Amino acid sequence: MINHLKLNQLYFKDTQFANLMTRRIFNVLLVANPYDAFMLEDDGRIEEKIFNEYMNLSLRYPPRFTQVVTREEAWRQLNNTGFDLVICMPGSDNSDTFDIAREIKQKYANLPLVVLTPFSHGIRKRMEHEDLSIFEYVFCWLGNTDLLVSIIKLIEDKMNLEHDIKEVGxxxxxxxxxxxxxxxxxxxxxxxxxxxxxxxxxxxxxxxxxxxxxxxxxxxxxxxxxxxxxxxxxxxxxxxxxxxxxxxxxxxxxxxxxxxxxxxxxxxxxxxxxxxxxxxxxxxxxxxxxxxxxxxxxxxxxxxxxxxxxxxxxxxxxxxxxxxxxxxxxxxxxxxxxxxxxxxxxxxxxxxxxxxxxxxxxxxxxxxxxxxxxxxxxxxxxxxxxxxxxxxxxxxxxxxxxRYRKQKNQGVVAEFKRDRFDRYSNFARIGDGSLGGKGRGLAFIDNLLKRHLEFDEFENASVVIPKTVVLCTDIFDEFMETNQLYQLALSDVDDDTILHAFLRAKLPDRLVEDFFTFFEVVKTPIAIRSSSLLEDSHYQPFAGVYSTYMIPYLEDKYEMLRMLSDAIKAVYASVFYKDSKAYMQATSNVIDEEKMAVILQEVVGTQYGDRYYPSISGVARSINYYPINDELAEEGIVSLALGLGKYIVDGGVTLRVCPYHPTQVLQTSEMEIALRETQTRFYALDLKNMGQKFSLDDGFNLLKLSVKDAEADGALDYLASTYDPYDMVIRDGIYPGGRKLITFANILQHDVFPLAQILRLVQKYGQGEMRRPVEIEFAVNFDAKTKSGTFYLLQIRPMVDVKADLAEDLHAVPEEELLLKSENALGHGIIDDVCDVIYVKTQGYSASNNQLIAYDIEKWNKRFLDEGKHYVLIGPGRWGSSDTWLGIPVKWPNISAARIIVEAGLTNYRVDPSQGTHFFQNLTSLGVGYFTINAYMNDGLYNQEVLDAMPAVEETKFIRWVRFERPLTIKMNGKKKVGIVQLPV
Known part of the structure; x- marks a missing residue:
């Protein structure tokens, strides 16, 4: 049927009201003798009357009136001010109003002129002989100021008519x-x-x-x-x-x-x-x-x-x-x-x-x-x-x-109105204060999704933000003042005392009805997130300093109201906890300046019995300092996990994927790595926990479960692969028996859901519009039956690069100042607190001794850990390889105090860069540098003579440990894959 087709193609373009009525009348010249002008103004209050008239009608920009009597005055004003309209009031005397008007028209052909006159007998007679063609309109003054508003609006309508009709109809x-x-x-x-x-x-x-x-x-x-x-x-x-x-x-x-x-x-x-x-x-x-x-x-x-x-x-x-x-x-x-x-x-x-x-x-x-x-x-x-x-x-x-309401609601921070908030509302605010950092980020994403139509073009996926209501910072101020909490909050009492004082305090009564309306619309659990003024601000990372609580959805609205109120108060309290105060001090912020907005948001997920969690949570970063194989730094990197995102934030094992190479996932490239380095636990919300006791731990009602539990929930279709212990292979998909591995293989490699494409768009536009690398949190609800899902954007913030932005050209540093240089380095930033180097002797090196070398390193590493110090580790071949002929078979705990790990090839022992595959999770999460150098092929530089010439702190048959008096300077540019270690000056 014709119109169903039409409806499917229907994309309502947002009406750009700002482009309408662009031509306005701001300045009006009134040519009249003093008596007529006085009569018009009714004792001189024309501007005030017009102003009041405009205000009553919620119109902006009331015009200014300038009154002149003589020709000279008229020209003086016209030469000084740009007028948009001239109103002439011909008096009953033989004044020269019409002559002045004709002269004005000759010089300013496009300036509209209007005659306004009380139609007395004398004036009517005079006007019979006048040529009125130069005037737009002639009006009859009956003593009503409304007429002036009409004259101005009539002329404005005429000026804007054609453009506004064409623009939007x-x-x-x-x-x-x-x-x-x-x-x-x-x-x-x-x-x-x-x-x-x-x-x-x-x-x-x-x-x-x-x-x-x-x-x-x-x-x-x-x-x-x-x-x-x-x-x-x-x-x-x-x-x-x-x-x-x-x-x-x-x-x-x-x-x-x-x-x-x-x-x-x-x-x-x-x-x-x-x-x-x-x-x-x-x-x-x-x-x-x-x-x-x-x-x-x-x-x-x-x-x-x-x-x-x-x-x-x-x-x-x-x-x-x-x-x-x-x-x-x-x-x-x-x-x-x-x-x-x-x-x-x-x-x-x-x-x-x-x-x-x-x-x-x-x-x-x-x-x-x-x-x-x-x-x-x-x-x-x-x-x-x-x-x-x-x-x-x-x-x-x-x-x-x-469709129109959805489109109109998207990308706009609406005022929360009970009669209008419904399931097509997207983002509303209660209060007039600031939305805080996270709130602003969400509003920004919502707007970004609206402007880029590509997000709408996926057949089996929609990209949205969760329904959100923000309690602005003025509600926080009101709460703090009416309950007189500042004195206690800013004192040195412990966190528990602060939390309990806040839980006893009272939120403004008017919020109750608003919350009930919100419950009606959002029939899912609700996340209560902090959105402070300083959080996610462009220049300092405040992420994770404050609390985020989640509460289940209950049929009992009053019980739910109690939990929601407690959660909001607990988030408010977290501004004043010891850690927050210490963090404030460390970042030179004053705690009194910190104000908290609170975000109420539907929790993304599906209910499985008494548990609730999403199919996928993730964090995307638009720049990747550890690119391997064909990856480029600017293609970004994503960490994916099953269940709630807290698992990622808490440093759990996630799947690391570049959205431009979704089929090349390091962790699933070898069976041994896949079994060792894929997710085994996940978080879900406990729907039975009624939050009777809100504790300082905002995760008190989350369950930490094993992947087996998700398998029992039937939540792993298309998300997991199965390890077959008999054939020793991993098969994409769910099969009976065998351990389930969270690989997202069907989604990443077989495109069951367009996750990689959505992530590419999100990174591209997020970074493009913030003009800096960004970090984006998201979650996905995936329906295995229909093979479709919804991708929810939860947050966007600038990636605060704590490790400094390296503007320096590392190639320009003279070679004689260097100990090491790699053209194939992973990692980013500057390290300047390392004085020690442990290196494998190359004289008489044989791969057959690799296992023994590993034992030696393990002993020394333990001493570094005990003293809280770090070192640079250099050796031939692949570190951590299980094949002792390819490299030294250390495990991560054996070398965990190293800040830089170097694979240095020898002429008779060249190994392709492994890029630290065996320790990848640890390298990336701890920011450890990984250099590959094949100096004999002019690929990088390794100045081993300097080390050989130094006295050893300790030495074994295979390795040496030397210490510089002053720290080495390590610089890594992750975007360009260049790294150097500079000798102390």
Whole structure:
């Protein structure tokens, strides 16, 4: 069916309200004699009145008025200030107002001029002989300041009309009227009504800033004073006319025609059967013509003419609430206040009423009047004629609204409103303070996902952030002050005392209803994360200093409220724990400046009985200082694990993958490594733990389980491989018997889920827009039955490179100053606290002694560990190889005090760089450098003579230990794979 196709391709472009109404009137020159100007200003308060008028209508930028009397004053002002509008008030004397106006027009051809005058007998006579063609409009001053607002808005609408209609499809109301007296009184009422309506529909906006911008999408009012002008405007903008209000009598072909309006409305009706039309006339006999062209009739002679007109517009132009009526009795069957109401009611409206309204385009007109252009535009094309299927029509309206609301909610920090927060809401804030570091990062990611359409293009994956509500920092301030907690919090009492004092304190009462609304929408466990002002700030890492709690979802809302409140208070308390205070001191921050926002977020995962955890958690870094094989540093690196992400943060064994080479995973490249270095435990949330006692440990309700438990939950499909002990092989997938290894092989190598592609995009755009390397936390819910899933971005922060950014060119250091240089080095940063070198003697070296060498090194390493010191380790071949012919078979504990490990090839003993495969997890997590040098082939430099010439601290048959008086300087550039060890100066 045509429209289902359309819906699938439907991507609602966000309306850029900021691009509307860009041309404004800021400065107005008023040419009038002092008496007329005084009369206009009603004792000199025009600016104040206009200002109040603007404020009442939530309009910004009220214009400034400059009043001049004489020609000289006018020119002096014009030469000094850029004016946007000139209003001339011709007095009844023979003043030269019109002459001044003509001179202005000659020099400033594009400056709009308007005549504003009280139509006394003398002025009318004078104006009969004036050429008024240089003026945009002539208005009649009846002592009402509203008219000035209307004049300014009318001219602004005219200036912006073409651009705004093309840009987003803004609507226009066409007013056809040539009586100056009449349009001078109708326009203020019309504008007041439309601007008030735009305040109403601005409630569809998600925050204050958006509200102001949305008002720019209000319908424009265009005044035509002749048949030809009206016809031309209608033909040009026929698709964007909200409605037409026309007089009956006005000029046609240069002559006043008593039936011009009736002719115009009949023509419009023949082109558009459903457009709302209003005929207003002072001749009651014209009512019959209104009936002929299905227009509303408004009698100009009525005492309440303005009220009649307003009611006709409100009823027929789509303003106000939408009322579904019974087509026969006209009784109300449904009352729709906003978009969410329409979405909820669309399936329950009686068929005959629904058909009556969609058949007449009422729904799209209502959406247009509320500046919801994308949906209005779309639904206008879906006509009853093209579809002829009520249920399909309901479905289409529903899906269009849902899609629009999702898109509108994404990337915007909305104010939390109970009546509007629902499952399509994404990110809202309670309070007006800051969102804190994590909160800002999340808002940034949400916005990034919205702007880059590639994230939408995966067939079996969606990329989103979890539903999030942030309690801004002002709630923290209020909590601290009303409970008078600062004195205790800043004192030296222990953490437990602080936690208990905070748990006894009270959160603001108004939050209770907000939390209940949140529970209604997010029917999953909730994570309560800290988001402090300093956390994730660009220049200092505060990650992991404060607490993150998780609470299960309960049917008992009050019990859940208690847990949530306790968790929030416990996060607040963590600002003042000993570790936080010490960290503050270490980073030269003042604890009083630290303010805490709190993030409430759905926990990503699936429920398995009383446990809850995601299929995959991970941390991606957009730069990799340990690239191996074909990997490049800038391709980044990702750590993946089963279960909750705390496992990764706590340093558990994860799967290390480069998203550009997802099939080349070091840990699964050899069976022995796979069995030794893949994940065996994981974390899950314990849904039975009701958090009766919140403890300092934010993981008190997490379970540490073995992979066997996940297998029993049936959670490992496509995530694990099976080790077959009989055939001694590892098979991708789940098979009976045999140990399950967390390899994510089906996802990484067989592309069951596009994890690698999503990670590439996330790294690319995250780093691109933060303009620095980033670290990104994420989690994935994967459904093995449908082979589809959701990728949740949890956090983004700059990678704070504690190890300094090496701007220095390491190739430029003279060779005579070096002990070692490698062109194939892993690791990054500067180390300057190592004085010792342990190296394998090359004289008479034989691989047959490798096992004995390993024993010697182990003994010395233990001594270094006991003293808390480090050394540089140099030897031939592969360190840690289980094949003693390839290298010295040490295990990590035997060499764990080394800060740099060097594989140095000999002429008769060359080994390809192993890149420390055997210790990879330890190298990367501890930041140990790994150099490969084949000096005899001019691949790097090893100045062994210097070491041989030094006295040994100790020496065995195979190895020597020497100590420099001052520390060596070790520098590694992980991006360029270059490393050097400089001799002490």
């Amino acid at each position: 803004v609507q226009m109301i066409l007013l056809v009227e040539d009586s100056i007296r009449f349009y001078s009184s109708v326009l203020p009422n019309l504008y007041k009504f439309v601007l008030k309506q735009s305040q109403e529909f601005a409630t569809e906006a998600l925050n204050e800033h958006q509200r102001t911008l949305r008002m720019r999408g209000r319908p424009k009012i265009v005044l035509a004073r002749s048949y030809e002008e009206a016809k031309e405007l209608y033909m040009k903008y026929a698709n964007n006319v909200l409605g037409v209000i026309s007089d009956a009598r006005f000029p046609r072909e240069g002559v006043v025609d008593p039936y011009a309006g009736i002719r115009l409305l009949k023509e419009i009706r023949s082109m558009n059967p459903f457009l709302p039309l209003i005929l207003q006339s002072s001749e009651p006999e014209n009512r019959k013509y209104a009936v002929e062209c299905r227009a509303q009739f408004v009698d100009k002679n009525s005492k309440k003419m303005n009220i009649d007109l307003r009611e006709a517009i409100s009823e027929h132009f789509g303003f106000g609430d939408f009322v579904f009526r019974d087509p026969v009795t006209k009784a109300e069957v449904a009352h729709i206040h906003n978009l969410k109401d329409l979405q909820n009611a669309v399936f329950t409206i009686p068929a005959d009423s629904f058909l009556y309204h969609i058949g007449r385009n009422h729904v799209s007109r209502w959406l247009y009047s509320r500046a919801i252009f994308p949906v209005a535009e779309f639904l206008k094309q879906v006509t009853w004629e093209s579809l002829q299927d009520l249920d399909a029509h309901r479905q289409i309206i529903f899906e269009a609204i849902v």
